[in-house]
Amino acid sequence: MAFARVLVPPSVKRGEAIEVRISIRHPMETGFRVDDVGRTIARNTLKEFVCRYNGVEVFRASLGSGIGANPYLRFFITAVDTGELAFEWTDDAGERGDAKAAIAVTA
Amino acid sequence: MRTIKTSSIRRARRSLLMAGAALVAARALPARSATVELPSIKELDQWLAGRAVRAEWLTLEVPRLADNGNAVPLKLKFAGPFAPQADVKSIRLYSERNPVALMARFDFATPPPRIEIDTRIRLAGTQRIAAVAELANGTLYAATADISVTVSACLDGT
Amino acid sequence: MTPWAGALALAAAFAVSAQTPPIPAASLRSGITYAGADVRAMQDDDLQNPGMLWSERGKALWSAAPAAGRPSCAQCHDDAATTMRGVAARYPAWDTGASHVVDLSERIEACRTVKQGAAALPREAEDRNALEVYVASMSRDMPIAVVVDGPARSSFERGRAFYYQRRGQMNLACANCHEQNVGKRLFAETISQGHGNAFPAYRLEWQSVGSLQRRLRACLNGVHAEAPSEGTPILTDLELFLAWREQGLPIETPGVRR
Numbered sequence: 001m002a003f004a005r006v007l008v009p010p011s012v013k014r015g016e017a018i019e020v021r022i023s024i025r026h027p028m029e030t031g032f033r034v035d036d037v038g039r040t041i042a043r044n045t046l047k048e049f050v051c052r053y054n055g056v057e058v059f060r061a062s063l064g065s066g067i068g069a070n071p072y073l074r075f076f077i078t079a080v081d082t083g084e085l086a087f088e089w090t091d092d093a094g095e096r097g098d099a100k101a102a103i104a105v106t107a
Numbered sequence: 108m109r110t111i112k113t114s115s116i117r118r119a120r121r122s123l124l125m126a127g128a129a130l131v132a133a134r135a136l137p138a139r140s141a142t143v144e145l146p147s148i149k150e151l152d153q154w155l156a157g158r159a160v161r162a163e164w165l166t167l168e169v170p171r172l173a174d175n176g177n178a179v180p181l182k183l184k185f186a187g188p189f190a191p192q193a194d195v196k197s198i199r200l201y202s203e204r205n206p207v208a209l210m211a212r213f214d215f216a217t218p219p220p221r222i223e224i225d226t227r228i229r230l231a232g233t234q235r236i237a238a239v240a241e242l243a244n245g246t247l248y249a250a251t252a253d254i255s256v257t258v259s260a261c262l263d264g265t
Numbered sequence: 266m267t268p269w270a271g272a273l274a275l276a277a278a279f280a281v282s283a284q285t286p287p288i289p290a291a292s293l294r295s296g297i298t299y300a301g302a303d304v305r306a307m308q309d310d311d312l313q314n315p316g317m318l319w320s321e322r323g324k325a326l327w328s329a330a331p332a333a334g335r336p337s338c339a340q341c342h343d344d345a346a347t348t349m350r351g352v353a354a355r356y357p358a359w360d361t362g363a364s365h366v367v368d369l370s371e372r373i374e375a376c377r378t379v380k381q382g383a384a385a386l387p388r389e390a391e392d393r394n395a396l397e398v399y400v401a402s403m404s405r406d407m408p409i410a411v412v413v414d415g416p417a418r419s420s421f422e423r424g425r426a427f428y429y430q431r432r433g434q435m436n437l438a439c440a441n442c443h444e445q446n447v448g449k450r451l452f453a454e455t456i457s458q459g460h461g462n463a464f465p466a467y468r469l470e471w472q473s474v475g476s477l478q479r480r481l482r483a484c485l486n487g488v489h490a491e492a493p494s495e496g497t498p499i500l501t502d503l504e505l506f507l508a509w510r511e512q513g514l515p516i517e518t519p520g521v522r523r
Contacts, residue, residue, distance in 0.1 A: 005321055007312045017220035025318040027472070030229070032206055057216040066202050066210025066229050068178035069472035070315040074225035077217070172453070174301045175469035175523045178315075259470050259523075260451035261487030265479050 002026045002097035004087060011104040012079040018103060020051065020059075021074045022087060026097075030065035044092045046071065053103075054083035079105045145249060146235040150208040151201045155239075160249040165198075165240050167252040169228075176256040178227040183213075185222035185240055185248070193244050194218040204234040230256050287444060288458060290513045296522060299457040304469070308521035316398060316467035316519025319391070319474040323399025326392060331381040338396075341380070345403050353401035353516055354409050357505040359417040366420040368501050370397050370476055388495040394465045394474045401465065401518035408515055409462060411508040420498075424506030427499055433490025454523070459484075460511040461504065463520020474519060477504055 004024040012018050024046070031043025043065060051059040058077040077085075087099040145151065145160065168182040185195055195218070200210040210228055228236070233255045240248045297308055307313050327338045327345055342348045356369040363375065370388065373396050377383040386393040413421040431438045443459030450456070464477035471479075478500045485492035493499055 003318075003321070005312060005317065021312050023312055023315065023318060025322070028229070030206075053217075058219070060214040060216065062212040062214075063226075064210055065207050066200070066205050068227040068229045070318055070467075072225070072227055072313055072315075074223075075213075076219050076221050076223055078220045170301075170303055172301075174304050177469045177472050178307075180303050180306070257453035260454045261484070262489075263470055263483040264486035264492070265471075265475070265483045 002089070002091070002095060004097065004099040006085070006087065006099050006101040008085060008101045008103055011106055014079055014081075014105050014107055016079050017076045018079050019074065019076055020085065020101075021072075022099065023070065023072050024049075024089070024097070025070055026089075026091065028063070028065065028067055028069045028071060032065070042093070046089050046091050049073075049089040050087070051075075051077070052086045052088075053077055054081060055086075079103070081105055144251070145237050146201075146203040146251060148201050148203055148208050148237065151199075151237060151239070154199070155247070158247055160239060160247040162249060165238060165248040165250040167236065167238050167250045169236070169252045169254050171253070171255060173230065173254055173256045175259070176230045176232065179230055179254060179256070181226055181228050183222070183224040183238055187221060189218070189242070193242050193246070195222050195240050196243050198222070198224070198238055198240045200228070201237045201239070202228075202230065202234060203236065205229070205231045210236070230254060232256050286510045286512060288510065293460070293511060293514045294458055295462055295514055295517060296457040296460055297463065297517065297520060299455045300521075300523060304521055304523055308463075308517070314467065314519060314521055316465070316474050316521060319395045319398040319465070319467070320402050320519055322392070322395035323397070323402075326396050327399060331377070331383045335381045335383075337381075338376075345400065349400045349403040351404055351407055353404040353518065354407045355411055357417075357420075357501055357508060358412065359415065359420075365498065366417050366501055366505055368478075368504050369401060370394075370478075371496075371501070373397055373400060389475060389479055391474075394476060397476065398465050398474060398519045401516060404516045405518065406515045408513045409508050410512055411505060413505065413509045417505065420502045421505050421509060423499060424502035424504070427503050428506055428510075433485070433488045435488045435490075437488045437490075439484070458511075459507070460514055461507050462511055462514045463517040463522065465518060466520035466522050469521070469523045477507075480522075 002025055004022050007021040008018055026046060027044065028046065029041055029044040031040070033041045035041055045065055045067070046063040049061040049063060050057060059075055061073065063071055082105045083103060085101045085103055089097050164186050166184045169179060173179040183198060189195070195215055197212060197214045199212050201208050202210050211226065213224055235251055235253050237249060237251045297305055311317050330337045353369055356372065357366050360367040360372065367375070370393060374386065374393065378385050428439045439459060442456050446456050447458050448455060461477040464480060465474050467474045478495055481500060481503060482492040482495065
C-alpha cells in the first residue's frame with residue numbers, strides 16, 4: 001500500500017533546475033526490530049527507487065535501513081521538455097509503488 | 108583511601124560544563140566536512156580498495172545533535188561546475204556504527220544541474236558518517252560528519 | 266491520607282477551579298515550541314511532514330465506498346474542508362447516541378461501523394489514525410473549545426482527578442512534570458506543558474502516526490505506572506480534561522514530535 005506525495009514547481013524555464021521533492025509512505029523496516037512476542041520483523045527497505053523524466057532515467061537511489069522510515073527525498077534535475085516525471089520503487093518484499101508529477105517547461 | 112583534590116574536581120567540572128556549552132552552542136551549526144580522515148568502516152574500505160579520496164567540494168550538512176536517531180535530516184552538496192567527462196556518477200553514504208554500514212546510494216544517469224540531495228537518515232547512536240562521490244573519470248571525493256544521537260528520556264512501551 | 270484526599274489536596278494546591286484552566290490563556294505554549302529546529306522544520310513543511318502521508322490516506326478513505334450500498338464519508342459529508350472544519354476543535358464531546366463522552370477517533374469509528382457497516386478497527390490501526398488525522402487537519406489553526414458542563418461534567422471531573430493523582434513506581438502525577446517542572450530537562454528533552462493539540466501526531470520515536478491516547482499511555486509507562494489499555498474510558502476522560510486545559514490553543518494536527 002506504499003504511495004507517495006510529490007511536489008515540483010508548476011512551471012520551469014528550459015535548462016533551469018527543477019526541484020523535486022517526494023515523501024514516500026514506507027516503514028523502511030530495518031530487520032533488527034522485534035514484535036511484542038519477540039519475533040524479528042523482517043527487513044523491508046526501498047532497495048530500488050527510480051525517477052524518469054519523459055522516459056529517461058534522471059535519478060536513482062537505493063535506500064537501506066540507514067534511511068529513516070517514510071523516506072523524504074529532495075533532488076534536482078534539468079528542465080528539458082514539458083512532460084511527466086515518473087517515480088517507481090520496489091522494496092525488499094517485492095512490492096512495487098509508483099507516483100507521477102506533471103512538469104511544464106517554458107522556453 | 109585516596110583523597111581527590113578539590114581543584115581537580117573543579118577543573119573537571121568546568122571542562123565538562125564548557126564541553127556541554129560548546130555542544131549546545133554548536134547545535135545550530137551544520138557540521139563542516141572534515142579532512143580526508145575517513146572513519147574506519149569495513150564496507151567502505153572494501154569498496155575503496157585502496158583508492159585515494161579528496162576532501163573538498165563535497166559537503167555533508169547534519170545537525171550536531173540529533174533530536175531522535177530515527178530521523179536525522181541530512182543535506183549532501185557537491186559544488187560544480189564539472190569538467191566534461193567529470194560528472195558525478197554516484198554518491199554513497201556510510202555509517203560507522205549502524206548494523207548495516209551502507210545507508211544509501213544515489214546514482215545520476217543524467218548529469219543533474221546541481222548535486223544537492225536532502226533526506227533523513229537513521230542512526231544507531233552517536234557516530235561518524237561518511238559520504239563518497241564517484242565521478243565519471245574515476246576521481247573520488249569524500250566528506251564526513253559527527254552526530255551525537257540522544258536517547259528518549261522516558262520508556263515508551265506502546 | 267487516602268488516594269482521593271491526596272488528589273484533591275494536590276488539585277487545591279494548583280488552585281484548580283471549574284471555570285479557570287490552570288495555565289492562563291496567554292501563557293499556553295504548544296509542544297512544538299519546546300522542540301528542536303529540525304522537528305519544527307519537519308512539522309512546518311507539509312511535504313516533509315510524515316504525518317501528511319496519513320492525511321493523504323485519510324483523504325482517500327473519505328471518498329472510498331466501504332461496502333455495497335453503503336455511503337462513503339463524502340456521500341454524507343461532502344467536502345471535508347467545509348463540513349469538517351471546526352469539528353476536531355470541540356472534541357472530546359458528549360455523544361447523545363453513545364450516552365457518554367467520546368473522542369474524535371471513537372466518533373468516526375461509530376460512523377464507520379454503524380452507518381457504513383465497516384469492520385471495527387483497533388485504536389492504532391493505520392486507517393483509523395489516517396481518517397482522524399484527515400478530519401482533524403481540517404480544523405488546523407482553529408482554537409480548541411470543548412464543553413465540560415452538562416452531561417460531560419462527570420467525565421471531566423474524572424479526567425481532572427486522574428491528572429492530579431500521583432501514581433506508579435515514580436509516584437508522579439501528570440501535574441508534577443507538566444505544571445510544576447515545565448521548561449526543565451529530562452536528558453536532552455525539555456518538559457512541555459503537555460498539550461494534545463497536535464495529535465494524532467507523527468512521533469519520531471514511533472516512526473509512525475499515533476493517537477493522543479497512545480501518547481498518554483506512553484507517558485504512563487514512562488513514570489512506571491500501569492497504563493490503561495487503549496479505549497478505556499478514563500483515557501477519554503483525561504483527553505477531555507486536557508482539551509479544556511488547553512482551550513484556545515490552535516490545532517496542529519498532524520504534528521511532528523520526537
